[in-house]
Amino acid sequence: MTVDLSDYGASGDLLSNSDELGRIIRVDRGECDVISEKGTVRAISDSNRSQGEVAPVTGDWVKLIMNPEVGTVIDEILPRKNKLSRRDPSDERVEQVLVSNVDLVIIVHGIDRPLPPGRIERLLTLAWDSQSEVIVVLTKVEERDELLEETIRTIEAIAPEVSIVAVDSANTSDPGLVKIKDMVKPGCTAALIGESGAGKSSLVNALLGGEIVETGEVRSGDKRGRHTTVTREILLCPDGGLLVDTPGLRSIGIWDAQESLKKVFADLEERSKDCRFSDCIHESEPDCAVIEDVLLGVLDERRLVRYRSLLKELSDQQKKTTKRKNK
Ligand SMILES: Nc1nc2c(ncn2[C@@H]2O[C@H](COP(=O)(O)OP(=O)(O)O)[C@@H](O)[C@H]2O)c(=O)[nH]1
Ligand SMILES: [Mg+2]
Ligand SMILES: [Zn+2]
Known part of the structure; x- marks a missing residue:
């Protein structure tokens, strides 16, 4: 199998790196799934060389080398175009990069719960700080009602310029889905963020056209989704766009985001x-x-x-x- 890495967002200068080039599509306990021209390979990151300053994250373009003793190794992380990060929930002095090389950040919120302005302010600060395009998707929208209008007003009061798309991911012919598909162009990397149970994985499945990632039933009572999504993974849409589903963000500590805070x-x-x-x-x-x-x-x-x-x-x-x- 040969993979065309431009499907994964590689542009001209990256592609000239040719055979040893790959993109991390998933990080799992220090090991990475890397898509290369030869298909998906499992690579370990050589902590002495590549992880010293920068730990590999989903979205990174990397150079791979073959080490006869340990297998495929990430030799170098290529400079990131941008990154979506937050403050590490377990160590407030550390930046946690969620995804790198992102073109579009999709903030997902389910209208089955209220949207506190403070929450959308934080999410927008984090999202805009990545220098990517940002949209807000409201899920679980079966019809236009007062709750939807109110949520839209909350967002518009803070970010009048941001596009808001309402969807019912359970409905395959939902017009909102078509709009989002149009925005996630071939080779474009879109990262979904939002709290657990917001409907990120359901939206990803709707865009992929199948039950590809696991979704969680919302527990009755506390309205919290189970944490079904545990890793950040890049998934290729049938029409060419790339989606990164992420586990729910319980804490949204902002990191070094002066400029985007001013914008919010x-x-x-x-x-x-x-x-x-x-x-x-x-x-x-x-x-x-x-x-x-x-x-x-x-x-x-x-x-x-x-x-x-x-x-x-x-x-x-x-x-x-x-x-x-x-x-
Ligand atoms: N009716 C309806 N249910 C949805 C929609 N989006 C998500 N759900 C349900 O909400 C729950 C949580 O969704 P999930 O995609 O796992 O949320 P995640 O934690 O953000 O990935 C699941 O039971 C989904 O079936 C939607 O647009 N419409
Ligand atoms: Mg999920
Ligand atoms: Zn003053």
């Missing part, structure tokens, strides 16, 4: 130009235009509180990582 809070950023101090943190400074807006009732105070706490999260993270680097 663009209204506050704009308003802060009128604050007396250019480094105003809108807490108790005199002549603060943002606090003025809160007092006038033009700005929801809770949004300001969330903004402050995300800013603090980023500055805490920076302090901790600097300390760590200096050790």
Whole structure:
């Protein structure tokens, strides 16, 4: 079997690397499934050489070498075009890259539960920080109703420019599915993020046209999906797009995302130009235009509180990582 790596998103300069080139489609306890011209191979990552600084993640383009003793080894991780990352839930000083070389991030939310603004703000910050295109997909939409309209209003109030697509993944002829298929062009890598039970795997199956990945029944009562998706894996759609299903994100700690945070809070950023101090943190400074807006009732105070706490999260993270680097 020969695989055309351009199906997996390889462009001109990557393809000139030819025979030893591959893309990681799945990482599983230190071992990687890598798609190469010869098909899928199991490769280990040579921790001394390639993992020293950067651990391999799903989406990476790599150079493979054959080691007679241990088999196929990842010799080098090629520079990443971009990455989707969060703060490591188990060590707040560490960045956890979820997927690399992403073209589109699909934020998935099921409208069977409410969408707190703070949650979509975090998800958007994380998604935009990857420098990819971002869309929001609302799942479990059987008909247009008040709940759907309300969820759309919440998102539009924060990100008026982001595309929102409503789908019922259980319905194979759903018009929303056609729209999403159109956006995931051949060779384009789309990563799905969202909480467990949001409907990511069902959407992936609907786009792939079959029961390829496992989905979970939502437990009645707490409305939480079981954690059926355990790895991040690249899957090739019949029409050519690439999908990365991910396990549900329970914690969405943002990592080094100053610019995208400004974008998510663009209204506050704009308003802060009128604050007396250019480094105003809108807490108790005199002549603060943002606090003025809160007092006038033009700005929801809770949004300001969330903004402050995300800013603090980023500055805490920076302090901790600097300390760590200096050790
Ligand atoms: N009716 C309907 N059910 C859905 C839809 N999307 C997901 N579900 C159901 O919601 C549950 C969780 O879905 P799953 O795809 O596993 O969520 P994940 O954890 O985000 O991957 C499963 O029982 C699905 O059958 C949808 O669009 N419509
Ligand atoms: Mg899943
Ligand atoms: Zn201010």
